Amino acid sequence: MANVQKDGLPAYKQIQVAIRKRLELGILKPGDLVDSERELARRHGVSLMTARHALTALEREGMVVRRRGAGTFVAPPKIHFNKLMSYTEQMSGRGLTVSSKVLSLNIVHTEQEIAARLALPATGPLVKLERLRLSAEEPCAIETCYFSADEFSGITKARLDRLSLFSVLEHEFGIQIAHADEEVDATTADAHAARLLEIPPGTAVLRIRQKIYCTTGKAAMYVLGLYRSDRHSLFIRRFR
C-alpha cells in the first residue's frame, strides 16, 4: 500500500516540504500557479484527499491562496501567518541575526495567578526566565517565561543565550509543542522596560501573553512579551 510511512513524516507534510523547497529555490514565485490537487496527488502517488490536506494547511499559513475554479497560487509576501514560532525562529527566518541576554533566571513560588494558568499548584515552584531579545545588536523585546520548575529542571543559563527555548524544550525534554493561545494588546513601557529597550518611558509597546500547549493538551509555558512597536508587527490571517 502507498500509505506506509516509511520515514517519519506524513505524506501531506512531505508534499508541503516539496512545495516549500520549490519556493526557496526560486522555481516558484509569488503569484505563480501551484500544482493542482490532482497533479500533486499523481506526482506524489497519493490520493486526492491527502494532496488536498497539504494545500489546505499551506493556505492557513498564508503560503498559498486557493481559488475555486482557478487554482492554487503562491501568496505574495514571505510572511508566515498564524505560525507558532519562537522569537529566534521568526527572526532568523527573515535573515536577521538575533541574540538573547538572560536578565534573570530563578525559581519563584509567589506567582499564583500564573501557576493557575498553567494548571499547577498555587505555590508550585516556577522557573521565571527573563530575557532581553536583541536583533542586530539592538534591544527589541523583553520576554518573561514561566514554566514548572519540577518538570523542566536543568535548563541552564548558558544554553539559552544562543539556542531557541522551543528547540531546547522539544529536543532535550521531549516536549511536543502544539499551539499557543495568545492575548495581544497595547500598553506603555514602564521605566524598567523603557530602560532595557532603550526607548523613552511611556512609549507604546505591543504586549503579548502566550499560553503554550503541548500535544498532550497540557499548558507547558506562560510567556509575557513586550515588543518595541517600531521593530515589530504581528501578522495574522483570519478566516470567515
Add this chain to the structure above:
Amino acid sequence: MANVQKDGLPAYKQIQVAIRKRLELGILKPGDLVDSERELARRHGVSLMTARHALTALEREGMVVRRRGAGTFVAPPKIHFNKLMSYTEQMSGRGLTVSSKVLSLNIVHTEQEIAARLALPATGPLVKLERLRLSAEEPCAIETCYFSADEFSGITKARLDRLSLFSVLEHEFGIQIAHADEEVDATTADAHAARLLEIPPGTAVLRIRQKIYCTTGKAAMYVLGLYRSDRHSLFIRRFR
C-alpha cells in the same frame, strides 16, 4: 446518496452548528467530552472524514481541543480565535450593545498607497468611511474603511449606523468575504484620535490594518483600526 446537500449548508457545517447549539443550551460545558468522530459520523449519517472535518475546523476556532487517544473536549473560554468577524459581530457575540457613529463618508482620489493595496488604479475613486465605534455608550475604537467607489456605490450613511458593514457587503452586494490578512502593532493616540476616544493624548492604542479578501481572491476592503487598549484584547491561536 447521503452526500446530497438538500439545504445550502455542507454537512460538516451542520455538524458544527449542532455542536454549537448544544453548547449554547448548556448541554455541553467547558471541559466536557464532545462526541467522538465515529459517534458524530454515525449520528449524522456521514462518513468519518466529514465528521473529522467538522471537529478540525472547530479546533482551529478554539472551540474544542482534540487529544489523540483521549477525545475531543470543549475548550474553556468562550473566545473565538482566528475567526474573522466585524466589530459589530464580535461585540454582540459577547452580549455587548454596540453602536457606530459615522464620522465621515466621502470619496477620495488621493490615497495612492491604499488604492495600490486593493489592486486598484492609483487615482481610482475610493470610498473612505470613518466610524467611531461605541460599546455601552463609550467610545472604543476608530475604524477607517476604504473600498472601491465604483464597485460599492450606494452605501448610505443611514444603514451603517446600525448594520454591520460585513452584512451589508455580503447581503446587498453579493460579496462573499473569505479571509483577512492583518498587521497588528501598538502606537500612541494622536490628538485627533485621543479626543474621539476620550483618552489622554499619547495613550497606547492597538492598531490593526486589515486587508479583507473575498472568495474570488480579490482584496475588497482595507481597514485601519485604532482600538482603546483598555477595552480591547486580540485573541489568537497559533499552531506549530
Add this chain to the structure above:
DNA sequence: AAGTGGTCTAGACCACGGC
C-alpha cells in the same frame, strides 16, 4: 483491550472560473 484521534485510499459529484 477498547476507544480515540491521525493518516490515507480510490474513487464520486458539485460549483465555479476561464477559455
Add this chain to the structure above:
DNA sequence: CCGTGGTCTAGACCACTTC
C-alpha cells in the same frame, strides 16, 4: 467546455490514551 477547488463516501491501518 475542461480544469479547478469543495464536499463527501465507506472503508482501512496506525499511534496513542485510558482502563
